[in-house]
Amino acid sequence: MKRIRYKLLSLIGCCVFLFQFISCQEDKISFNKEIRPILNKNCISCHGGVKQSGGFGMVFRENALKETESGVMAIVPGEPNKSEIIKRIRHHDPELRMPLEAEPLKEEEIELIEKWIAQGAEWEEHWAFIPPKSIQPPAIDSPWVKNEIDQFVMKKLVDNQITPSKVADPYTLIRRLSLDITGLPPTQDQVNRFLADSTYQNYERLADEMLNSPKYGEHWASMWLDLARYADSRGYEKDSYRSIWQYRDWVVKAFNSDMPFDQFTIEQLAGDLLPNPSIDQLIATGFHRNSVSNDEGGSDNEEFRVASVIDRVNTTWEVWQGITMGCVQCHSHPYDPIKLEEFYTSYAFFNNSTDGDLPHDLPQLRTFEGEDSTDLEEIKSWIVKNANEEESNKWERIIRTKEPMIRPLLFSDFDNVSFQNRGDQDFMVVLGGAFIKLSDVDLSKTAQVYLQYYRNDKEPAEVVVRKDSVNGEKIGEFELGYARGWGNLTLSGTEILQSNETTDLYLVFEGEKNEYKCTVDGILLTESLPGKNLEGYQHIQAMVDSLLIKKGGKSTAIVCENPEKFQRKTHVFMRGNWMVTGQEVTPAVPGIFDSIPANKTANRLSFAQWLVDGNNPLTSRVITNRFWNKIFGKGIISSVEDFGAQGEAPSHPELLDWLALKFSDDYQWSVKKLVKLIVMSNTYRQSSSVSPELLEKDPNNVFLARAPRVRLSAEQVRDQALMASGLLSDKMYGPSVMPTQPEGVWQVVYSGLSWKTSEGEDKYRRGLYTYLRRSSPYPSFITFDASNREFCLSRRIRTNTPLQALVTLNDSVYFETAQVLAKEMQNTSAELKEQLEHGYQKLLFKPLTKEKSQILETLFHETYQYYEENNEEAKIVTGTDDIQLAALIIVANSLMNLDEVIVKS
């Protein structure tokens, strides 16, 4: 930021500087507070970053101050009378007056602009680009205030002459607390304990207990997985299975262990680039393997690889920075100070992963079981013995990932091969006499050359490894095996003759021209295993080779980086078209921000570290706002995905900045502490009841004088029904499950996948674990506004539709929960009133009012009478002759459809 300010100052010049200095003494116009809102509202759509009508744009100061197309200066600092902008906004001729075809600016707005120009037209960056400053919460003397959040909120309420609401009743409060922390209703035991002692201290104890429950991580993972666009399939036509649930489990565990958010960030964006990364850190990189890919026959793999990199850029900027980078893909940002090239300098960070829209969905991290796992341990202990732990970890990573695999697009040269790089023809077909060249390979660091391929031919075939040229010295050779189809990719390789040269490496495929040899996925180069000349080395090397070929057990998609010598170059795409490239660019962050320190290599890792560095103005604000948004149903900035000039203004800017610093500095990025701080405020604990006066004064609850009423999320609606009926399984982790879904929902083309309803408790797992196929997501979730996870989604729009009513009334999942709940109601007492009370309390924990009890009794009696007359129907509902149960099932089904049940009050 300093650098920018320096640049601006030098532009302005000494006189202006002096003038500014003097004018500072009087009441100084704040560009951000007073001028920018006028410009953004009235001018920027025509005079912005893309559209600069008349050669005048107001996103960058240098553009605003330069000569316009007509040769006049729109803004002359210090001289409003010479500034064309003033002439035009004051013009009496409506055809010349700005803004065109709109209401003229108000006199006071024009005067402000004049004064601002007179004071030197000083520029300030948009507030969100300036790091938050430490602020003291306003001093408020009120017993209502429980913590600093309340001080900020109360200040605003006092200023607007609004009184906050009283604390919600304990039933509502404990249900709300639990739904917000764990995503589930509280347990009966928790409710009982709170009802017995509903003091603030006991409330805190319960909040702590919930924060420490494993359910906490599952709930917050739901939010994060919307951002990560996590799903169990790859998207588009074939929409094949993607094995990546271990990433989902990683997120749950990270939240539960309260992994600091900076670490959480770095591991997901660049876990693979950390020094000596752990297996978990590799799993974390699954974050960006969630982008969609296209395996349709004939589709261009490079086109969809590029699309996935673009998605990774956009997602990263949206999630951590609240910046709509997508705008900059084709042209400079219309509203924010980010230029076209800067999209591609960001793109360059993400452009070197080894995945490439291929049907095998590699790279994947594999696990080994049984003997294989023992072998891996033996290899590791050999390496520890002969080198060290770090080296051993490195080899484990190579064995489990077979990466970095150099794939055909990065081969330096080849001949007599056929390579389409498109769907159904994804790999390089190699014929006899072919060669593949890798340039500038350091032979002192390369001991083994492996080829990954498939081959439908059982005839023996040989590959010779030569150096320097296609006829150069032979430094190794190996045989190709039989491996049918890309689903059975295998690997063969050889030890090569090492030397101190850096030279070109050739893989030469012996044989007749036009004779099929194999179909290549890529080449893996490795160093030599430690302990080379020791006894037993050959045995260990053989075990490594054998494990590399093994299919492995579980696997999960991860990100790996291309080796340094085989990196893609990044070019600007002209107008966003990947087939028309412009200048080459290298990784960098946009100029509006402090750059990555020069002593660090600009790569994904330093970029991730930059995001969570104390100087980054946005991350802590954006993330704090996301948690606030999830809890209150609306962010302090309601446009949680856009903190730029066109985003919403914060309702409580000082509170946001204070919270952001609290989170990143005092709390050292502890999410649990942040969530706790929020739920411990009286702002949070208020009743959601609203008087007509308050509704009129603040219909959208901007001032937070009441708690929001928010409809539960898709997952919560289902989880709650399962929990109330006692069906909910608390099994955690593992592959996604398939609960009951109507027949015939999956009819996807070219796909062998089918929906097989899970057995046992897997049918009743939390919604988080439901199998999500992008082209055909779980229908009742979509009806309740869940994301189909095709792109990063910052907030779900809450709708209220008849189709939702049909789900909770009729879906067999919900009806089954009603049947089970009714049975429990029946067993609990012989008294109808008590049965009804019990059912209601299972869902809402509070006493049933007389009026409501009366309504339910009437329903029961009418239904009972009906079923007496139609007892065949009762039999269908209950499976027995029990008419009372049939009537109770209808009551339970109705209870689950109450507004108060579907909504968090």
Added chain:
Amino acid sequence: MKLFEEAKQKHLQLNTRRYFLKQSMAGLGGLALSSLFGSGDVFGKTKVNTGFDTFPNFVPKAKRVIYLHMAGGPSQLELFDYKPKLKELHGKECPQSLLEGKRFAFIQGVPKMLGPMAEFQQFGQSGTYVSDNLPYLANMVDDMTLLKAVHTDEFNHAPAQLLLQTGSPRVGRPSMGAWVTYGLGSENEDLPGFMVLVSGGKTPSAGKNAWGSGFLPSEYQGVQCRSKGDPILYVSNPNGVSRDIRRKSLDAISAMNEEQYKEFGDPEILSRVAQYEMAFKMQVSVPDAMDISQEPEYIHKMYGTKPGESAFANNCLLARRLAEKGVRFIQLYDWGWDTHGTGKDVSLTDGFRDRCRDVDQPIAALLKDLKQRGLLDETLVVWGGEFGRTPMQENRGGKEWKFYGRDHHSEAFTMWMAGGGLKKGFSFGETDEIGYYGVKDRVHVHDLQATMLHLLGIDHEKLTYPFQGRNFRLTDVHGHVVKKIIA
């Protein structure tokens, strides 16, 4: 029922959900005018002024759309685009000039030209060429408007279907039907405004994204009608729960919610009550609309329908029934038009002819039926695939195939429209003599979208929705209304 009435009124008064949207998107130029289960006829009569643009923007020519999407991309060269020259070139190698710099899905090296695998004849007053694959439809040409030089940017199914139906080749954008119902709402309170019927045993390559709501609220997504099980998901009561019982339980739910409203005063509670009542109505109106057995025998004969079957013909008849009931956007997908020639079932001489036979009679019947009911003038019928086929024979894997087939072709293909405000018996656009490029009056899929919206009374540049920091629209930053085809 008093509460329900109150609910409806409050709903209209406050427009809570739209109000919410407007508030949360305020400053971004958003609009959210018509609810899916909208407030009656907004069709030129009621204009709600929310301070944003209102729709329709001008007097519409059509009230609704029936879109017949032939998923896979039918060959224009065997249906409408008659190319005698191509016959002459049959079997000759394709000139390099047509291959350089081009990307094909499967063609490799130098393919051979493939002459039309059908006979053509002129029909109607307009003298429009139609092939012998469509004997029924050929008699309707004077009611149709052919676009013979449509082009797209995509040559793979899923992206091309997405581009056509959502305006973007990437997943995640709202579909055309979602946009239209978002802008215009529904004419029928008891049926969804956007309904989808699928035949051919498979959903299209783009999956349910083809009728998704993208970033629009989920209520605008297409509701898929099913031929087996519930006609739409969850519309039937659970077994053993009769309509009487459902009424009783809904009365109790409403009464309980009324208690809740007294306590909390949240208008969204009333809105929920209204949604439950609409759900109750839909439980009758949906199965009723979907029950084609109510149709007389001559209608079944005309369409070639057999009640209870899952077939394109049944879907055509259903489309007419839904159109009559005021559904705004009726989308049909028929799968199986990807005629590569890699087998008999996907060859131009066999499988393709079967597919044509399946759709020819019902489509002709649909046009005739709409016409005789006076519905064709206010309904826009659109037919086409996501792209066309190459004038070259496909040579997948670099070899010659036993059956005749063509690869995906994005440069030029034929679509047609009928009804709502179009010139009748009119052909627009021309391709070169082999049907490779459009040489006159080309229509990009974004132009088609702009034109469709225009016919519905919507300015395609004004129907926008703010998402991720900018206003999105169906036509992205493209699209020109094809004025020359409008009557």
